[in-house]
Amino acid sequence: MDIGGTKLQHQNLLVTLFGLYGETSGGSFPVSAIVEMFDALGIRSQAIRSTLSRLKSNGVLVNERARGESHYQLSAEVLDSFRKDDRRIFAPSRSSSGEALILAIFSVPESERNRRYELRSELASMGFGMVTGGVAVGPQLAFEQAKARLDARELTKYVEFFRADYMSPEEIRDRVAQWWDLEALDRQYTDFLQLYVGRLGSWQLQLEGPFDSFEQRIELERAAFSFYVPMLTRWRRFPYRDPNLPFEYLPEGWKAPQAKKTFLTLHALLAPHAELYANRLLGSRVG
Numbered sequence: 001m002d003i004g005g006t007k008l009q010h011q012n013l014l015v016t017l018f019g020l021y022g023e024t025s026g027g028s029f030p031v032s033a034i035v036e037m038f039d040a041l042g043i044r045s046q047a048i049r050s051t052l053s054r055l056k057s058n059g060v061l062v063n064e065r066a067r068g069e070s071h072y073q074l075s076a077e078v079l080d081s082f083r084k085d086d087r088r089i090f091a092p093s094r095s096s097s098g099e100a101l102i103l104a105i106f107s108v109p110e111s112e113r114n115r116r117y118e119l120r121s122e123l124a125s126m127g128f129g130m131v132t133g134g135v136a137v138g139p140q141l142a143f144e145q146a147k148a149r150l151d152a153r154e155l156t157k158y159v160e161f162f163r164a165d166y167m168s169p170e171e172i173r174d175r176v177a178q179w180w181d182l183e184a185l186d187r188q189y190t191d192f193l194q195l196y197v198g199r200l201g202s203w204q205l206q207l208e209g210p211f212d213s214f215e216q217r218i219e220l221e222r223a224a225f226s227f228y229v230p231m232l233t234r235w236r237r238f239p240y241r242d243p244n245l246p247f248e249y250l251p252e253g254w255k256a257p258q259a260k261k262t263f264l265t266l267h268a269l270l271a272p273h274a275e276l277y278a279n280r281l282l283g284s285r286v287g
Helices: 010-025 031-040 045-057 110-125 140-152 172-179 182-208 214-235 256-283
Strands: 061-066 069-074 101-106 129-132 135-139 159-164
Touching: 010 031, 010 045, 010 069, 010 214, 010 256, 031 045, 031 069, 031 214, 031 256, 045 061, 101 110, 101 140, 110 129, 110 135, 110 140, 129 172, 135 140, 140 159, 172 182, 182 214, 182 256, 214 256
Parallel strands: none
Antiparallel strands: 061 069, 101 135, 101 159, 129 135
């Protein structure tokens, strides 16, 4: 799926779908429901079936037979990256300047260089920035989730965590721009806004109704689903990449607040309608 020049991988969309609607079917989706959901997203049956086969081979998906039909579920490790009630995705907190920072100091033997790369990647995916080769810094609000993620991947043994205050006479605003790539992140927020901020008004009008028929309501739910799932897939990366630093540490004109407001407004509008559509598909195939 390619909207506004930003391509979404099928695997990322699958993670979003399972995270949102997995509870409806006990975490397992019939292939027919997956195909129909991806059809609503503009992805053909042949393409998604090839993706399912590849992800099964890679251990991302687990296949089973139930009620005479093939079902898939995400591996527990992959599903851990997003769940419907993830508070960090839907209402990320922002640090205050009075909160301590978290230092992650790590050392990995040369013989395990692949684990070093994995550790750095995991820390970065949880909002940590790199101070130097073996030192990462992150906001206190990221600590518990980061530690749980490292525990699950057996990486904790390489890391020591400390609470820290920044005591250098240098301006911390200049330093955080070195620890995190804030320019790249702000460009990504700008791209998100370009895709979605202009759609708020049209969706508000569409959802006001009235609806002339049951079929019209179903079609609107399908349209909401096809818009909402890609939007959430794009958004759910931001609260982990963005360390949610205090505003006084950030560049002027930082786009995150406007992007967050846009996302949460569209989420409130569209999520209930998208869920009705998904549950109707899954409800007709399970139970």
